[in-house]
Amino acid sequence: MHDIRMIRETPDVFDAGLARLGVAAMSSQILSVDAARREKIAAAEAAQADRNAASKQVGAAKAKGDEAEFERLRALVADKKDEVARLEEEAKAEDARLREILVSLPNLPFDDVPDGKDEADNVELRRWGTPRSFDFAPKEHFQLAAVQDGMDFETAAKLAGSRFVLMSGAVARLHRALAQFMLDVHTTEHGLTEVNGPVMVREEMMFGTGQLPKFGEDSYLLREGWWLIPTSEVTLTNIVNDCVLDERQLPRRFTAHSLCFRSEAGSAGKDTSGMLRQHQFEKVEMVSVTHPDRSRDEHERMTRCAESILERLELPYRTIVLCTGDMGFGARRTHDIEVWLPGQNSYREISSVSVCGDFQARRMNARFRPEGGGKPEFVHTLNGSGLAVGRCLIAVLENGQQADGSVDLPQALVPWLGGKTRISAEGVLE
Secondary structure, X not given: OOOHHXXXXXXXXXXXXXXXXXXXXXXXXXXXXHHHHHHHHHHHHHHHHHHHHHHHHHHHHHHHOOHHHHHHHHHHHHHHHHHHHHXXXXXXXXXXXXXXXXXXXXXXXXXXXXXXOOHHHOEEEEEEOOOOOOOOOOOOHHHOHHHOOXXXXXXXXXXXOOOOOEEOHHHHHHHHHHHHHHHHHHHHXXXXXXXXOOOEEOHHHHHHOOOOOOOHHHOEEOOOOOEEOOOOHHHHHHHHOOOEEEHHHOOEEEEEEEEEEOOOOOOOOOOOOOOOOOOEEEEEEEEEEEOHHXXXXXXXXXXXXXXXXXXXXXOOEEEEEOOOOOOOOOOOEEEEEEEEEOOOOEEEEEEEEXXXXXHHHHHHOOEXXXXXXXXXXXXXXXXXXXXXXXXXXXXXXXXXEOOOXXXXXXXXXXXXXXXXXXXXXXXXXX
């Protein structure tokens, strides 16, 4: 959510930021509602002051026996009470209007975010690794002999419908090993605290991280009123919802391996084969809560945490910075990490690491108390995948595939696979 004081002080800067996102200027409308709200508040305060003054005079008039003055003042007190109540309700209505506008607008991009309309305008920052040369035509993950028995889409469709998968045997164990590997690296080497939290959350938690109200169709609402999380960013970031931290507690760094649920609204026809785009998937998420002065450095740090997982798994990748037209609602800058998938002969997103500034913190009322004293300030929040487990599974399978349909597995995973190094063409972990 945006800072109304910033809009009052620099409306041109605010509108310029929106324009870079393709959003029409809004400062004039916002400031008009804000002025009406402040006017009602001031009028209510003035009416309350008049009521207080008249209340003090009522007793004096009564004591003097001035019945006419007593009745006049008593009527004035009653009128002012009604006036205060009316003005407060009007101010409350204007405040709701203002909030409705502010929560509907996307975050403003940093100055160094490239301008652009869509993914074609994203800018590559760096690459790591060289895509392997195959002496045969590489297949997509779901076509490999090694996974035919362990990746069952037909049974999953019988159980739940399209965009689900039933994993078993070696594939299921590899999937689990990847998640455990990621968690262990993040907690023992990257300084993140592991969290195991709910995958069902209250509506205000979804609001806090920006999934609501605008993107409700992308998630699942249960009949009891809970929402299934689209990512554990929701759970982890809201740990500081409505909190005032001491500055010395910052940064707070969390990671979680969780189920995630997305309706994939608007993705009809996209990635319908295999398990690249699912309604239910697993992700190892990273979230940082930082001091405002250190959030940009934290963004680079989190990006490296995600990249290092791919490097250990010997998976080629590229890191890009998203342009203004491809960036998410709550981000000020986003780095996408795309892993090489030889079966598709392309790089595909496996992590998106974003710095949100105080955008989410204002929605959550998450603040910190400066060490040197002074009023509490809003924290900065960041989030990123470290990594999407299913997509990492796809990358490991496709990059390690052999001509006979077997898959050689990364050496980094051997300790998590009981010493096993490959999946045979028959689907056996060996």
